[in-house]
Amino acid sequence: MTEINEKIHSEYEWPDHYGNPDWFLHDRFGLFIHWGLYSLAARHEWVMNREQIHPDHYNKYFKHFEPDLYDPAKWAKVAKEAGMKYVVVTTKHHEGFALWDSNYTEYKATNTPIRKDLLAPLVEAFRKEGLKIGFYHSLIDWYHPEFPVDCIHPQREDEAFKLAASGRDMAKYREFLHGQVRELLTNYGKIDYLWFDFSYEDRGFNGKGAKDWQSEELEKMIFELQPDILLNDRLDLGRGVTTPEQYQPKSNVQKNGKPLIWEACQTLNGSWGYDRDNLNWKSSELLITMLIDTVSKGGNLLLNIGPNGRGELDEKSLTRLQEIGEWMRLHSRSIYGATESQYKAPLDCRFTQRGNRLYLHVLHWPFRTIHLTGLAGKISYAQFLHDASEVFFHEYEKPDVFQHTAFKMEPGEVVIELPTTKPNVV
Numbered sequence: 001m002t003e004i005n006e007k008i009h010s011e012y013e014w015p016d017h018y019g020n021p022d023w024f025l026h027d028r029f030g031l032f033i034h035w036g037l038y039s040l041a042a043r044h045e046w047v048m049n050r051e052q053i054h055p056d057h058y059n060k061y062f063k064h065f066e067p068d069l070y071d072p073a074k075w076a077k078v079a080k081e082a083g084m085k086y087v088v089v090t091t092k093h094h095e096g097f098a099l100w101d102s103n104y105t106e107y108k109a110t111n112t113p114i115r116k117d118l119l120a121p122l123v124e125a126f127r128k129e130g131l132k133i134g135f136y137h138s139l140i141d142w143y144h145p146e147f148p149v150d151c152i153h154p155q156r157e158d159e160a161f162k163l164a165a166s167g168r169d170m171a172k173y174r175e176f177l178h179g180q181v182r183e184l185l186t187n188y189g190k191i192d193y194l195w196f197d198f199s200y201e202d203r204g205f206n207g208k209g210a211k212d213w214q215s216e217e218l219e220k221m222i223f224e225l226q227p228d229i230l231l232n233d234r235l236d237l238g239r240g241v242t243t244p245e246q247y248q249p250k251s252n253v254q255k256n257g258k259p260l261i262w263e264a265c266q267t268l269n270g271s272w273g274y275d276r277d278n279l280n281w282k283s284s285e286l287l288i289t290m291l292i293d294t295v296s297k298g299g300n301l302l303l304n305i306g307p308n309g310r311g312e313l314d315e316k317s318l319t320r321l322q323e324i325g326e327w328m329r330l331h332s333r334s335i336y337g338a339t340e341s342q343y344k345a346p347l348d349c350r351f352t353q354r355g356n357r358l359y360l361h362v363l364h365w366p367f368r369t370i371h372l373t374g375l376a377g378k379i380s381y382a383q384f385l386h387d388a389s390e391v392f393f394h395e396y397e398k399p400d401v402f403q404h405t406a407f408k409m410e411p412g413e414v415v416i417e418l419p420t421t422k423p424n425v426v
């Protein structure tokens with residue numbers, strides 16, 4: 001068992017009946033894929049709601065959906081070369097359109113002009129590249145006749161919930177929801193991660209989600225079908241992988257003073273679905289910094305791409321994933337199996353620690369003087385760069401307390417070999 005795993009099993013709140021998170025804590029970096037009819041609209045996965053598109057009009061996308069350039073083997077190769085170790089793909093987003101050949105709906109890929117199950121070849125391709133398989137599944141469904149929130153009405157749940165009283169049968173919807181989850185966990189082999197979406201807890205409707213979805217029963221069924229699967233916490237049961245969205249937590253994520261297993265889910269440009277004219281693209285440097293920052297706080301990064309309606313990844317996404325992959329080629333050893341350090345990193349730096357190796361990520365190389373307070377004294381870059389091959393960080397305050405060497409291995413990576421016994425650094 002790796003050092004992290006000992007930490008998990010001793011310190012973290014992780015339900016005994018949940019899958020073993022060891023692989024997740026080692027792998028650290030995954031690919032999120034948002035792909036559906038909204039990809040044809042090329043605006044945003046909430047386009048139906050944001051532009052108040054009537055279902056009759058939105059149905060045109062269903063009639064035209066034919067991703068003839070879809071190449072999941074290419075997607076899997078791109079993800080692997082980016083250093084990603086698992087994938088989470090939208091089996092069905094809020095629009096209700098199923099990528100797989102579900103027996104519970106006609107609103108599925110096999111009934112569009114592409115006329116095939118799009119999930120099966122993706123699972124096969126990513127598994128072949130050695131990535132773990134995760135399914136995203138939307139708990140809400142704007143298309144299903146019995147779900148009490150349709151997309152035309154404002155997404156103000158209080159109005160929508162009144163709509164629910166108008167004869168919509170939540171029990172019928174729940175049967176549909178549980179049935180589709182059963183299909184997904186039965187027909188595609190071992191699934192490593194199930195990522196439910198649209199927590200009502202996060203929106204202040206405490207208790208509603210777990211009640212509406214009958215989350216306890218759903219969770220029981222999930223583990224009967226896939227005993228080792230990981231679950232996120234959006235079934236509103238207060239357990240599972242915590243998934244802060246589109247922001248970087250200030251420190252590791254905790255509950256009752258105990259660290260949680262958590263995963264930051266982030267986009268490349270602010271949109272989860274393909275958004276052709278989007279101008280908010282994050283740089284590769286920022287995305288790499290987000291990965292480092294996340295691991296330095298003991299979390300995973302789930303980084304999203306939105307393939308277009310033809311089934312292709314756009315150039316801007318491909319470029320970023322390739323550049324992240326080049327950084328990972330050099331520095332993945334500071335990411336895989338690494339986690340937060342007990343030491344406080346200097347300003348504009350991050351520490352990730354793997355065993356007794358402490359990786360100092362200098363985010364503004366080489367324009368900062370490193371102040372390693374609590375671990376070492378202050379050195380100037382001039383000295384640092386001059387002594388690049390072997391740099392001694394000294395405890396200027398208490399030189400006799402602790403001294404170790406730092407090896408500048410690659411641009412941007414400094415490895416500090418720690419003594420095997422924990423230094424009595426105060």
Ligand code: FHN
Pocket residue numbers: 045046197198245265272
């Ligand atoms: O509404 C969705 C959104 O479209 C996207 O899927 C994100 C991904 O985490 N989840 C919901 C917003 O919290």
